[in-house]
Amino acid sequence: MSKKSFRQAINEALRQEMRRDPTVILMGEDVAGGRGGSAGVTDAWGGVLGVTKGLYEEFGATRVLDTPITEASYIGAAAGAAVTGLRPVAELMFVDFVGCCLDQIMNQAAKFRYMFGGKARTPLVIRAMYGAGFNAAAQHSQALYPLFTHIPGLKVVIPSSPYEAKGLLISAIRDDDPVIFLENKVMYDEEEEVPDEAYTIPFGEANLTREGDDVTIVAFGRMVGFANQAADRLEKKGISCTVIDPRTTSPLDRDTILECVADTGRLVIVDESSPRCNMATDIAALVAEEAFDTLRAPIRRVVPPHTPVPFATVLESLYMPSVEKIEAAVTATMNHRVVEKV
Amino acid sequence: MQIARETLLRSYRAMRTIRMFEERLHVEFATGEIPGFVHLYCGEEASAVGVCANLTDNDTIASTHRGHGHCIAKGVGVAGMMAEIYGRSTGVCRGKGGSMHIADLSCGMLGANGIVGGGPPLICGAALSHKTLGDGAVAVAFYGDGASNEGTTLESLNLASVWQLPAVFVVEDNGYGEATAASYACAGTQRARAAAFGMPYIECDGSDYFAVHQAAGEAIAHARGGNGPAMLHVHLTRWYGHFEGDAMTYRAPNEVAEARRDHDCLRLFRERVTQAGLFEGSALDEVDAAVADEIESAVLRAKDDPLPQAPDLMADVYVRY
Ligand SMILES: Cc1ncc(C[n+]2csc(CCOP(=O)(O)OP(=O)(O)O)c2C)c(N)n1
Numbered sequence: 001m002s003k004k005s006f007r008q009a010i011n012e013a014l015r016q017e018m019r020r021d022p023t024v025i026l027m028g029e030d031v032a033g034g035r036g037g038s039a040g041v042t043d044a045w046g047g048v049l050g051v052t053k054g055l056y057e058e059f060g061a062t063r064v065l066d067t068p069i070t071e072a073s074y075i076g077a078a079a080g081a082a083v084t085g086l087r088p089v090a091e092l093m094f095v096d097f098v099g100c101c102l103d104q105i106m107n108q109a110a111k112f113r114y115m116f117g118g119k120a121r122t123p124l125v126i127r128a129m130y131g132a133g134f135n136a137a138a139q140h141s142q143a144l145y146p147l148f149t150h151i152p153g154l155k156v157v158i159p160s161s162p163y164e165a166k167g168l169l170i171s172a173i174r175d176d177d178p179v180i181f182l183e184n185k186v187m188y189d190e191e192e193e194v195p196d197e198a199y200t201i202p203f204g205e206a207n208l209t210r211e212g213d214d215v216t217i218v219a220f221g222r223m224v225g226f227a228n229q230a231a232d233r234l235e236k237k238g239i240s241c242t243v244i245d246p247r248t249t250s251p252l253d254r255d256t257i258l259e260c261v262a263d264t265g266r267l268v269i270v271d272e273s274s275p276r277c278n279m280a281t282d283i284a285a286l287v288a289e290e291a292f293d294t295l296r297a298p299i300r301r302v303v304p305p306h307t308p309v310p311f312a313t314v315l316e317s318l319y320m321p322s323v324e325k326i327e328a329a330v331t332a333t334m335n336h337r338v339v340e341k342v
Numbered sequence: 343m344q345i346a347r348e349t350l351l352r353s354y355r356a357m358r359t360i361r362m363f364e365e366r367l368h369v370e371f372a373t374g375e376i377p378g379f380v381h382l383y384c385g386e387e388a389s390a391v392g393v394c395a396n397l398t399d400n401d402t403i404a405s406t407h408r409g410h411g412h413c414i415a416k417g418v419g420v421a422g423m424m425a426e427i428y429g430r431s432t433g434v435c436r437g438k439g440g441s442m443h444i445a446d447l448s449c450g451m452l453g454a455n456g457i458v459g460g461g462p463p464l465i466c467g468a469a470l471s472h473k474t475l476g477d478g479a480v481a482v483a484f485y486g487d488g489a490s491n492e493g494t495t496l497e498s499l500n501l502a503s504v505w506q507l508p509a510v511f512v513v514e515d516n517g518y519g520e521a522t523a524a525s526y527a528c529a530g531t532q533r534a535r536a537a538a539f540g541m542p543y544i545e546c547d548g549s550d551y552f553a554v555h556q557a558a559g560e561a562i563a564h565a566r567g568g569n570g571p572a573m574l575h576v577h578l579t580r581w582y583g584h585f586e587g588d589a590m591t592y593r594a595p596n597e598v599a600e601a602r603r604d605h606d607c608l609r610l611f612r613e614r615v616t617q618a619g620l621f622e623g624s625a626l627d628e629v630d631a632a633v634a635d636e637i638e639s640a641v642l643r644a645k646d647d648p649l650p651q652a653p654d655l656m657a658d659v660y661v662r663y
């Protein structure tokens with residue numbers, strides 16, 4: 001056990017799985033970097049933010065493949081390789097680039113097993129960065145997990161910390177279905193204690209990062225940290241919160257959410273993705289359908305507005321959910337008074 | 343072909359403006375004041391300017407993530423660009439887009455682009471508009487060697503040819519897509535790709551403004567004349583990292599130094615026009631001084647300009663909603 005960054009935790013998961021299983025391969029743009037360059041250096045980048053650094057050195061060109069800038073063909077190639085014996089981990093860099101290769105994910109990889117009558121296994125992992133807060137503007141800041149969650153056949157993982165990232169990525173690589181693994185780009189330098197050995201975290205089992213009596217907060221990825229900070233502040237005001245990190249949006253741990261809502265009677269959902277048809281609306285529908293009678297206040301969603309992600313810092317901060325906005329939403333749900341109909 | 347004196351002077355000024363704009367950004371970025379990603383066009387100035395010297399405001403261009411040079415060459419105002427990069431409400435895109443999304447439709451600049459390979463399909467559409475509306479204009483897609491491998495680019499070459507569009511595909515080949523060399527990533531040749539899609543191909547040295555101007559002139563005349571698309575392959579060297587902050591460990595240390603020494607488009611241009619007796623060095627020095635002032639005031643203004651306000655967040659998602 002030692003302190004590791006989100007970046008190191010992901011790198012270690014990849015390295016350990018590649019050592020364990022020779023069919024695990026990596027591919028993506030500059031996952032090594034430097035191929036053909038005048039310096040004659042390979043592994044010049046190890047990914048655009050250095051997440052795969054050193055893997056080329058250990059595993060070489062047959063296991064770590066730099067691709068041309070051609071997402072449709074290499075993401076599709078990863079799907080094709082997955083269904084024929086390899087376990088590819090393909091890096092899409094920014095999840096926004098899914099626009100260039102969605103067909104291969106949505107119409108191909110996701111549907112093989114069902115369309116082929118259960119005969120296919122597609123052990124594919126697609127890693128990509130998501131999220132705003134980097135001034136990267138409208139085409140490099142989206143949180144597109146609802147898009148993937150919407151598609152039957154895909155599993156969708158959003159780690160909220162270095163520990164979570166390592167265990168969930170190892171599970172993703174060992175999983176026999178296509179998995180979209182989304183890394184918040186603002187979190188790569190966050191550190192915590194992470195075991196040195198390989199371990200797995202099962203999909204579809206939420207993690208309660210704290211338990212309280214008054215309000216249930218469900219949050220995803222980077223928002224889990226925000227929710228915990230808000231809960232700390234609220235604690236001082238005498239409001240105690242349960243914080244749920246579902247870890248995976250597909251499969252979704254419905255039972256844990258419903259149980260916690262039954263206990264607290266109040267629900268706030270924090271979701272960094274665009275507000276229409278996102279995880280917050282999905283969970284709100286679940287609770288409205290299955291736990292209506294346990295609610296003591298309307299469900300509240302802390303989500304961005306229905307706009308593209310703006311560039312300027314002032315606008316981007318207004319856009320993003322924040323600790324303050326979560327605190328305000330929890331306070332509002334606590335202040336709600338049921339008015340009896342006459 | 344004889345190039346008019348005022349065209350030459352305007353082109354020199356545009357190249358100098360790009361150079362100083364980018365070098366200033368390099369310095370300002372290091373102070374941490376500029377948000378987001380910045381990709382500099384330094385070293386490649388003669389490509390954007392040599393091509394755009396053959397275009398008018400009615401013609402359309404699409405650019406890339408490395409877009410500042412194309413914007414300046416097409417006539418986007420430097421003050422508005424700088425303010426945009428600083429995220430100010432006075433920016434050409436009101437602080438909503440930043441460096442990677444500078445656009446000004448009023449001068450035929452369809453936008454820089456955060457998506458590699460995003461421009462060529464749009465240029466097919468712009469060329470279709472020009473053809474359908476019969477306005478005699480052409481549409482030009484600038485894209486990199488890296489972008490030349492995107493499906494969108496290759497499909498656009500085909501579509502432009504099938505529809506016989508007045509489109510020009512300008513491959514700005516600086517030898518790298520991020521940290522990966524074109525020699526690794528591009529199979530075959532650009533020449534063969536043009537031939538495969540049935541369009542003429544012309545290549546040139548991108549550090550030579552006159553060569554670019556000539557080659558682009560031919561490609562654009564072909565497209566403007568209703569003969570369908572053409573491809574222009576410009577050989578270039580980028581002087582800075584892929585983006586600001588890239589240590590460039592994949593490049594030999596002398597690569598950029600040699601390009602700066604032997605292939606500086608601005609120095610080559612000055613030598614050529616002064617030796618030919620077209621301009622006095624002092625006249626060009628005056629341009630340099632004027633550009634330096636323009637950049638200085640653009641930066642000072644950008645730092646001082648107002649920030650966007652809360653209502654701007656919700657504005658302009660739709661025309662009407
Ligand atoms: C669809 C897509 N894939 C990947 C990227 C990341 N990216 C940004 S610029 C770039 C390299 C582009 O190389 P090239 O087209 O040669 O242009 P240059 O940077 O050399 O000007 C890459 C891979 C992106 N922005 N969009």
Ligand SMILES: [Mg+2]
Pocket residue numbers: 486487488514515516517518519520
């Ligand atoms: Mg390039």
